[in-house]
Amino acid sequence: MTLTRYLPILDWGRRYDREAFASDAVAALIVTIMLIPQSLAYAMLAGLPPEAGIYASIAPILLYAVFGTSRALAVGPVAVVSLLTAAAVGQVAEAGTAGYAVAALTLAFLSGAFLLALGLFRLGFIANFLSHPVIAGFITASGILIAASQLKHILGIPASGDTLFEMAYELGRGLDRVNLPTLVIGVTATAFLFWVRRGLKPLLRRAGLGPKAADYATKAGPVAAVVATTLAVWALGLDSAGVGIVGTVPQGLPPLTLPGFSPDLISQLLLPAILISVIGFVESISVAQTLAAKRRQRIDPDQELIGLGAANLGAAFTGGYPVTGGFARSVVNYDAGAATPAAGAFTAAGLMVAALALTPLVHYLPNATLAATIIVAVTSLVDFSILSRTWTYARADFLAVAATILLTLALGVEAGVSAGVLLSIALHLYKTSKPHVAEVGRIAGTEHFRNILRHEVETDPSVVFLRPDESLYFVNARFLEDMVLARIADAPALRHVVLVCSAVNDVDFSALESLEALNARLREAGIGLHLAEVKGPVMDRLQGSHLPGDLNGRVFLTQNAAWSCLVEGGAVNEGRGGWRIARAS
Template identity: 75%
Template sequence: MIDTLRRYIPVFDWGAGYNRETFSNDMIAAVIVTIMLIPQSLAYALLAGLPPEAGIYASIVPIILYAIFGTSRALAVGPVAVVSLLTASAVGQVAEAGTAGYAVAALTLALLSGGFLLALGLFRLGFLANFLSHPVIAGFITASGILIATSQLKHILGVEAHGHTLIEMVGSLLSHLTQLSVVTLIIGAATTAFLFWVRKGLKPRLLKAGLSPKLADVATKAGPVAAVVVTTLATWAFGLSGWGNVAVVGEVPQSLPPLTLPGFAPELIRQLAIPAILISIIGFVESVSVAQTLAAKKRQRIDPNQELIGLGAANIGAAFTGGYPVTGGFARSVVNFDAGAETPAAGAFTAIGLAIAAVALTPLVFFLPKATLAATIIVAVLSLVDFSILKKTWAYSKSDFAAVTATILLTLGMGVEIGVASGVVLSVLLHLYKTSAPHVAEVGLVPGTEHFRNINRHKVETDPTLLTLRVDESLYFVNARFLEDLVQDRIAADCPIRNVVLMFPAVNEVDYSALESLEAINHRLTDLGIGFHLSEVKGPVMDRLKETHFLKELNGKVFLSQYQAWTELTQDSRLKVAE
């Protein structure tokens, strides 16, 4: 019973050894992350097309639920840029921003996303995320970063602009330049420049001035808060929202997250189902990648399937408390880790800090310029843009390069939904392409050993009557015919061959299509009077083959080792020559 609780509710695992020192470290991390998260939450809600308080609401209950059900000690869950952009794209298709229907659709999207993640976790299907290749994900995130930064330029310039693709956004911005607000531009540009300087230059200067590394780090993370305070005070003191035409956040409800109800209309669910699945996949891949990286640094481990449950619970919590889809954020989690967080309790303390902010501080952001929040988003997301992935994939794998390039271009040119869908499809197609023509090497005996190597790479002994092919990939419907054709072509070009051996040391699976191909090879070789053999077949594969008629109909043998096959078959060959 206790083991089951620890497995599905990890708080019973790490909570058992919680002590005062751990509490102190978690509290320090929570303070730092809370300072960072307040402006980020407001900004990402703006990006999602929702009221600013939605960002804070999405950062309270979801964090607590993840702390209970998640396995990462450092992952910080909440609104993130890419998911916020995907939310705006998906919800914008079914409702108009600023309406009650838009907010309900965002809640429904969180519920569907959470339900999908929870189902994957309960059925232990976390491996499905492996079908998304890292280069494709990197390409999608790079393109999304460009789209997000471009979408925020309207707030920096103080103009009205719309669009879902890069061309639409740029065109809309250019057509509305006559509405440019000079004061807004000054605030936005100055804040952006300041935040870039804070990110790159503030900490070294503070360390040089003699400040301790921890205090310098806190001051650096508080940079966005300083920008919020200064620009808000300036807007209020000089009445910039009036004569300067500076758009401000306005009134934000002073309350804890409310109880909300998502929409259950069948048509709404149908329209949001696919976007919810795509958001779930992207969010999970980003989250689990960060969690695994941080866990490895402390020799800890995470359970991907339990992570699905934790993220699913967090999103369901967001759906009923005024939020929208959430996931583990890269920058926020790294800050949490570097600040010394030791358990998920740090996230729960962060939620408490945000709850206090929601009750006590929201009146203070009335005069917060939207340009400041836009600058916060731009500085955060530009760190996601990494065009070096193009150079790296071009040098290493042209097929990966093609997939990354296509993902970037489709995302920029057709929008994030098409981009993420194409990323999923391209990842699967790339896998199928790479495994459709598996590496199959003709091998020979390394002199003086019992080892066999590729005849094209090593000086090895061969026998003209024996053909040995080492299959370096599992066999399934995509590549089964490839092997069949390869064997046929090889024996057609070499008349002395009397025996064919397929080495299976790397074959972990033989599906039914591949079994039929093996049977076809056996029948064809039998008709030609050529022996057909297998060697070094793994136990699980052998168990499956024993359940079929294949081994009974095989005209040759299954050898435990390739050396055994070589010894017996070459000896038979010499005997036949002697006769």
């Protein structure tokens, strides 16, 4: 059982049959055709040689097929992780140098080791510290930065910069050096790829092609752009006219490589590796769970961490760079009928063939076409509707999203993702620091209690029922204490305060001390402090403290029992373990 948990291939592999093989083979063919230009493009985005993109798509896919739990997730280079890689590695080495490649390998190694450790210790919940609105804001800003970073290849001018303003400034300075043939190729390829996305499938359907065939042809659209522009550059000799091309790509299987292990390099890349790991895992697990739900399959987040960790370690030792599950290719893999992770293994085999036999064919592939591929791919990442939706629903979330977008665009991706993590945590702390606390009363003729501001209820001037709708911990403990004291200040007839704990899932030590202080203050004022509807695990924790014995009141099983006892004068029965559990007579 344990071995199957860590090696999911032993589970689905036992049931693998001819039908699954046929489905996986078709899906692998479609994904391979799509992945070849994407891999080259994303390697360029990461500042690495084009072959690094193919290398990063072979061993990682094979390892994920062994350790991953998703039947449709396609692992490899993705736009956001490629951008984060360029930002991180660019801080420690210059692009095009051996040190840059070693730093990229080290980044993949650190990312893989971190993900693997999280999975083995079942710490996948750490990814929950990034809220969805903040992630959406970061990805939107990253999409804009990625598209802006590729404009230099479309225009054929040298430009640099890590922020949107730096990129815009550099592009503006170089407009007088625009290479016309490059511009024509870049604009034409971009326009064609956008048209393929929206217009090719309806055109093929009108021509009588079946829906599946039309869909597959649409997915292969980028390959047509690659072939056409490569032939144009080769036939017209446009490389001599200043058109940037991919050039010579080494022919062969991924080499065995070693990341750098110098303490200085590791210390510089450790934090970026953690950020890349968390961002990549959040993107990957959301895609995997979405696709699994459509087929009523189960995803194990902790095992996914192990699978992605193994994939990144594989990239580190085979000439790649950090990888994760990609949205676009995973959806294509799913739609093409991938039945098991073996589809990924077949995709890796297809990429091996490409690395061995097809790399000479991309010598004249213009960089402008790869840039167009990236620009069209990342447009799906840009979603400004998150701003309007959060503005309408929760202004705090809106501020977090807007701040993440602005900081990412203005300061770069590392600052943006760091701000995203801090904003997610700060947003949670802010929301829970002032929890909603409802004063409740009894609906006449029933045993139900509701908020006195929302319902017609019975109350008594000598008793107040307060229901904190949040767990009690160090951030909000003082808030509850101050609120109770403020409530009793203007109520001279008040004799009892009942804290209804139905929504309290935990009470930490700070909150316990706050409750003890509140109990002492109320005792001095001649007011009893009572608890009602305390959950079992919370009660177990409280029983290990002094609060039960010192409580200036009772613990009631239900709100209605507290009402019966304190308002109507009902009987009280002693509970187990020293708790005085009051019940209605």
